Amino acid sequence: MANEILEEHINKDYEWGFTTDIAADEAPKGLNEDIIRFISAKKNEPEWMLEFRLKAFRNWQNMVEPEWAHVSYTKPDFQDIIYYSAPKPKKELASLDEVDPELLKTFAKLGISIDEQKRLSGVQSNIAVDVVFDSVSVKTTFKETLAEKGIIFCSFSEAVQDHPELVKKYMGMAVPPTDNFYAALNSAVFTDGSFCYIPKGVRSPMELSTYFRINASGTGQFERTLIIADEDAFVSYLEGCTAPQRDENQLHAAVVEIITHKNAEVKYSTVQNWYPGDKEGKGGIFNFVTKRGICLEDNSKISWTQVETGSAVTWKYPSVILKGNNSVGEFYSVAVTNNYQQADTGTKMIHIGKNTRSTIISKGISAGFSNNSYRGLVQIKKGASNARNFSQCDSLLMGDKCGAHTFPYIEIKDRSAVVEHEATTSKIGEDQLFYCKQRGIDNEKAIGLIVNGYCKEVLNKLPMEFAVEAQKLLAISLEGSVG
Amino acid sequence: MISIKNLHASIGDKEILRGINLEVKAGEVHAIMGPNGSGKSTLSSVLAGREDYDVTEGEVTFNGKDLLELSAEDRAREGLFLAFQYPVEIPGVSNINFLRTALNEIRAYHGQEEMPAKDFLALVKDKSKLVELDSKLASRSVNEGFSGGEKKRNEIFQMAMLQPKLAILDETDSGLDIDALRIVATGVNKLKSKENATIVITHYQRLLDYIVPDFVHILYKGRIVKSGGKELALELEAKGYDEIKKEFEIAD
Numbered sequence: 001m002a003n004e005i006l007e008e009h010i011n012k013d014y015e016w017g018f019t020t021d022i023a024a025d026e027a028p029k030g031l032n033e034d035i036i037r038f039i040s041a042k043k044n045e046p047e048w049m050l051e052f053r054l055k056a057f058r059n060w061q062n063m064v065e066p067e068w069a070h071v072s073y074t075k076p077d078f079q080d081i082i083y084y085s086a087p088k089p090k091k092e093l094a095s096l097d098e099v100d101p102e103l104l105k106t107f108a109k110l111g112i113s114i115d116e117q118k119r120l121s122g123v124q125s126n127i128a129v130d131v132v133f134d135s136v137s138v139k140t141t142f143k144e145t146l147a148e149k150g151i152i153f154c155s156f157s158e159a160v161q162d163h164p165e166l167v168k169k170y171m172g173m174a175v176p177p178t179d180n181f182y183a184a185l186n187s188a189v190f191t192d193g194s195f196c197y198i199p200k201g202v203r204s205p206m207e208l209s210t211y212f213r214i215n216a217s218g219t220g221q222f223e224r225t226l227i228i229a230d231e232d233a234f235v236s237y238l239e240g241c242t243a244p245q246r247d248e249n250q251l252h253a254a255v256v257e258i259i260t261h262k263n264a265e266v267k268y269s270t271v272q273n274w275y276p277g278d279k280e281g282k283g284g285i286f287n288f289v290t291k292r293g294i295c296l297e298d299n300s301k302i303s304w305t306q307v308e309t310g311s312a313v314t315w316k317y318p319s320v321i322l323k324g325n326n327s328v329g330e331f332y333s334v335a336v337t338n339n340y341q342q343a344d345t346g347t348k349m350i351h352i353g354k355n356t357r358s359t360i361i362s363k364g365i366s367a368g369f370s371n372n373s374y375r376g377l378v379q380i381k382k383g384a385s386n387a388r389n390f391s392q393c394d395s396l397l398m399g400d401k402c403g404a405h406t407f408p409y410i411e412i413k414d415r416s417a418v419v420e421h422e423a424t425t426s427k428i429g430e431d432q433l434f435y436c437k438q439r440g441i442d443n444e445k446a447i448g449l450i451v452n453g454y455c456k457e458v459l460n461k462l463p464m465e466f467a468v469e470a471q472k473l474l475a476i477s478l479e480g481s482v483g
Numbered sequence: 484m485i486s487i488k489n490l491h492a493s494i495g496d497k498e499i500l501r502g503i504n505l506e507v508k509a510g511e512v513h514a515i516m517g518p519n520g521s522g523k524s525t526l527s528s529v530l531a532g533r534e535d536y537d538v539t540e541g542e543v544t545f546n547g548k549d550l551l552e553l554s555a556e557d558r559a560r561e562g563l564f565l566a567f568q569y570p571v572e573i574p575g576v577s578n579i580n581f582l583r584t585a586l587n588e589i590r591a592y593h594g595q596e597e598m599p600a601k602d603f604l605a606l607v608k609d610k611s612k613l614v615e616l617d618s619k620l621a622s623r624s625v626n627e628g629f630s631g632g633e634k635k636r637n638e639i640f641q642m643a644m645l646q647p648k649l650a651i652l653d654e655t656d657s658g659l660d661i662d663a664l665r666i667v668a669t670g671v672n673k674l675k676s677k678e679n680a681t682i683v684i685t686h687y688q689r690l691l692d693y694i695v696p697d698f699v700h701i702l703y704k705g706r707i708v709k710s711g712g713k714e715l716a717l718e719l720e721a722k723g724y725d726e727i728k729k730e731f732e733i734a735d
Contacts, residue, residue, distance in 0.1 A: 430535075435571040438531050439585035439641065440559040440592070449584060453575025453624065 026219070027084035033057065036188055039084050043157050043191070046164060056177035056187030063181045066315075069344035070373040070405055073313045076251050076286060081220040083189045142206065151235075152197040153208055156224050159195035166197055170228050174257035174292040174321070182253040182315075183290040186222045190255070193223035198233035198264075207463055212241035212254075220251040227257070229264035229300075236267040238466055241274055241310070249277075249312060251286045258293030260300035262324070266293065267303045269462050270318075271470050274310035276477075281340025281369075284312025291318035295327030295353070303330040304347065305461045307470040309477040312341060317375065319348035322356035322384075329358040332458040334470075336477045337370030337402070346376035346407075351387040351417070360391040363455050366402035367478055373405040380417040387417045395425040396454055398447075398478065448475035484509050484649055484680045485530075485550070490541035492529045499525045501705035502541070507649070510677040514691055514716060515684045517702035518724040523684045524568060526702070527653040531565040532558050546648065559585075560592035562648030566638040566655050573625040578637065579607065581625045582644050589645060610643040614670040632663035639670040650674075651682045656690035668693030688720035703731050 027038055036057055040050040065075055146153050152163060159167050177187035194210040210225060229235055239256075252274060258266050268291075277284025287310070293302035304318035320329030331347035349358035358378065366372040372395070380387045395404035406423055428450055436446035451474050452459065459467050485507045492500040499522045507513050517523050529536050530543065532555030543550040550558060573581065587597045598606075607621055614636040626634050635655055642650050652671065656664055671694050675681065683694055691699075691713065699715040700707045703724075708731045709715065719727070 429571070431571045432573055434531075434533055434555065435567065435573070436581075436585075437555040438559050438565050438567075439581070439645065440556055440589040441585055442554075442556045442588070445584065445588065449576050449581065450573055453573055456575035 026082050029082050030079045031057075031081070031083060031189065035083055039189060039191060042084060043160070045160055048164075048168065049160055052171070052177065053188050056184050057189075059178050060181065060184035060188055063184055065181050069315050069375070070371065070407070071313050071315065071342040071344050073249070073286065073342070076220075076249065078185075081251060083220060083222070084191055085219040145206075146204070146208075149202050149205060150199040151202060151204055152195065154195055156190070156193040156195050156226065159226070163195070163197070166228065167195070167226070170257070170259050171224075171226055172257075173259055174294045175255050175290050180290060182288040183255055186224060186253050186255045186290070189220075190222045190224045193254070194225045196225075196227045196235065196237065198229045198235045200230045201232045202230075203233070204235040207236045207238055209238040209240070212239070212252075220253065222252075223254050225254070225256040227259070227266055227268070229258075229260045229266050231262045231264060231297075233261070233264045234266075236463060237269070238463065239268070239270040239272075240469075241272055249284060249286050250275075252289070252311075254289045254291075256289070256291040256318075258302055260293065260295050260297070260302055260324075260327075262297040263299045264297075265301040265303075268293075268305070268318070269466055270304075270306040270308075271462075271466060271473065272306065272308045272310050272314075273473060275312075276310050276339065276341050277312040279339045279368075281312070284341070285310065287311035287314045287316060289314075289316045291316065292321065292348075293319070293329070294321045295324045295329065295356075297324040297327075298353070299326045300324050301328040301330075303328075303332070303461070305330075305332040305458065306334070306345075307455075307458070307462070307473065308333070308335040308343060308345060309473050311343070314341075314343040314345055316345045317347055319350070320358065321350045321352065322358065322387075323352045324356075325353040326355045327353055328356070330461075331358075331360045331362070331376075332461045333362045334365070334455045334458045334474070335363070335372055335374075336365045336474060337367065337372040338477055339368040339370060341368075341370045343371070344373045344375055346374045348377040349379070349389060351378075351380045351384040351389070351414075353384060355386045356384060357387070358389045360389070360393070361457050362391075362393045363458055364393070364395045364404055365398065365451060365454070365474075365478065366395070366404045367398040369401050371403040371405070373407060375407040375409075377409040377411070378419055378421075379410075380412045380414050380419065382413040384414050385416045387414060389417075389419045391419075391421045393421075393423045394454070395423075396451070397425065397427045444475070447478055451475070451478055484511075484546065486544045487530075488542050488544075490526075490529070490543060491539045492525060492536045493539055494525070494536050498539070499536075499705055500529065503702075503705070503707060505700065505707065507680050507682060509648075509680055511698065512675065512681045512683065512694060512696045514694075514696035514699045514713075515682060515702050515707075516686065516688075516699060516716060516719060518728070519686070521702045522705045523686075523702055524653055525705075527565055527651045527682075527684055530558075530651060531555060531563065556588070557592070559645075559647075560589045564642050564645060564647030564650045566635075566642060566650065566652045568654040568657060570626045570629075570634040570638055572627045572629075574627050576625050578621050578623060578625050582607070582641060585641075585645060606644060611640055613643050613673055614639045615666050616640045631658040632660065635659055635663065635667055636670070639667050639674075643670065643674055646674075647679065649680050649682070651684065653684050654686065655683070656685055656687060664690065665693060688716045691716045701727055703727055 036053050175183050177184055196208055198204055260266055274285035274287055295302055302320045322329050329349050335343045335345050337343050347360055362374045364372040364374055374393045378389045393406050397404055408421055410419055432450055433446050452471050462470055487503050487505040490500050490503040538551055611621055616636050696713050699711055701709040
């Protein structure tokens with residue numbers, strides 16, 4: 001019976017695996033300076049932006065793809081990727097009526113509404129959404145409402161046109177184009193993304209959200225997100241993503257940068273649900289992402305919360321540079337791998353300022369034949385007096401064919417630092433499952449209950465609606481992994 | 484209530500239950516006693532539907548249904564409750580949430596609607612008094628960081644919440660001090676009715692001072708070798724299991 005349940009759920013389809021038949025405006029395959037000029041020209045970019053791209057590209061050509069992560073995969077052929085794919089029509093859209101109805105249908109399938117009208121009737125939740133479809137941001141909602149408060153929330157391309165001074169000042173501050181192989185690649189070829197600026201003393205009246213969707217075949221997605229919170233500002237930012245089911249591996253190499261000024265706070269939550277590949281490990285997204293924030297000034301705070309259930313291979317370390325005194329960095333993570341998924345994820349907390357504090361709570365769950373690694377660095381620089389870090393890394397194994405690994409690195413250069421690290425590894429026990437069943441709870445519900453209990457500390461950090469979605473997603477990702 | 488006929492069960496190649504016959508009617512309390520390794524816990528596990536055991540022979544009827552055909556969760560939903568010898572910890576899942584899920588799953592099985600939150604909380608309040616369970620324990624994670632006594636009381640609290648037809652108490656007295664034992668036993672006694680039945684599995688006579696059985700069965704080497712009234716437990720206590728062992732060794 002155990003096997004039947006296993007079969008049933010492993011065979012369960014990836015719900016978001018549809019493709020949408022929309023005419024796309026694409027660049028030819030391959031990568032060279034001409035392609036970069038093509039992208040830049042398509043986006044009507046100023047000279048400095050093109051220079052930024054070319055510089056990054058030249059750097060990238062001299063870099064090698066990192067191999068230190070505990071993952072194995074066939075490296076992408078970077079000449080076999082389409083670096084620009086925009087759904088047509090690509091002209092400026094004045095209203096929703098002009099959007100391709102196929103595109104709107106896709107959003108309906110994804111369960112995201114970009115219909116601002118609904119908000120007036122009180123149907124929709126209070127979240128502003130920027131939607132990035134393949135490479136291009138297609139719709140940002142609530143722009144006007146936000147503008148009243150002085151909040152800028154728009155696609156990255158628009159920001160380059162309308163707020164060049166902000167983009168120029170902050171882009172590359174947290175993730176320099178030379179940072180790593182994928183960040184350099186992104187800096188060269190990124191096509192769009194989201195931009196957000198919260199001015200002094202403003203708390204965003206709603207949660208801002210970006211929804212990423214890879215659709216076209218043979219494309220890579222390279223988006224950039226830049227979030228700046230000025231003095232005393234606050235914003236809660238959400239990120240979601242899905243992709244169609246394809247036999248090939250598709251590359252997603254994004255960059256997210258967050259900068260907080262004095263007393264500012266940014267809370268960034270991700271529910272990552274890229275297509276993970278089929279049960280034999282065929283297809284799926286390579287999710288090679290660089291996310292980093294800088295607490296630039298005193299008393300500021302950056303908090304990353306992620307629920308990672310998708311992607312064939314994940315390589316991702318949302319980090320915080322604690323530069324300002326008394327600044328706070330947080331990382332709350334749930335990473336689930338099933339079938340042949342591989343994840344190498346964690347964080348870096350770099351303590352530079354005095355009295356800086358960081359918290360790391362990582363919950364890994366491995367099932368099937370998957371491999372799940374936590375990799376983290378806690379670095380206390382000289383002069384970062386009274387820095388504190390608390391790390392907790394838990395691993396949960398389901399079945400006996402998966403792996404869980406922990407690679408914590410700690411570097412302390414200041415004697416006054418207090419760094420604590422706790423780690424546990426446990427197995428979802430037949431005992432726990434039987435206990436639940438004996439109380440009338442079936443296998444599926446029992447796994448949901450146990451896993452959600454295990455992840456509770458992290459799920460609690462998510463905004464309410466996201467938490468509900470994440471709980472469901474966890475259950476779906478893991479159903480049938482214990483018979 | 485439950486009728487066990489010629490039940491054989493093994494784990495791997497090892498046969499542990501070798502022909503159990505037992506008949507329990509509504510309103511009755513049966514005690515099953517026996518030395519270590521006689522098959523007491525195997526019997527409770529097999530009845531509750533643990534998959535580690537293979538039933539090789541025999542039949543079990545529970546309220547007119549073929550119990551062995553039912554999944555573990557359906558057995559529970561039909562009203563079979565096992566108070567675990569070693570209650571399991573489920574970190575991060577509150578007792579309340581756990582019980583609400585269980586209760587509503589059982590209700591759904593019987594075509595009933597979910598219990599309204601208000602009624603549920605009232606029930607929790609009411610039933611936790613029964614085993615003098617601190618209301619704080621109800622909101623803590625299932626059995627996590629509970630003392631041995633608290634775990635056992637929590638089992639009886641769950642039993643009170645789920646109101647089973649047949650409760651099997653598997654060595655519920657193990658690891659309990661005398662006060663906890665009394666509390667647990669009082670709880671069980673209060674839950675007793677004409678409609679439900681209890682099987683008390685124990686090594687010692689001690690618990691039977693508090694939960695007085697109608698019948699006592701002695702299990703040895705996978706068979707019930709002797710049955711009688713409550714006096715059998717006292718006799719066993721006086722003579723010890725060695726007598727039984729001597730008496731039935733030959734028959735083996």
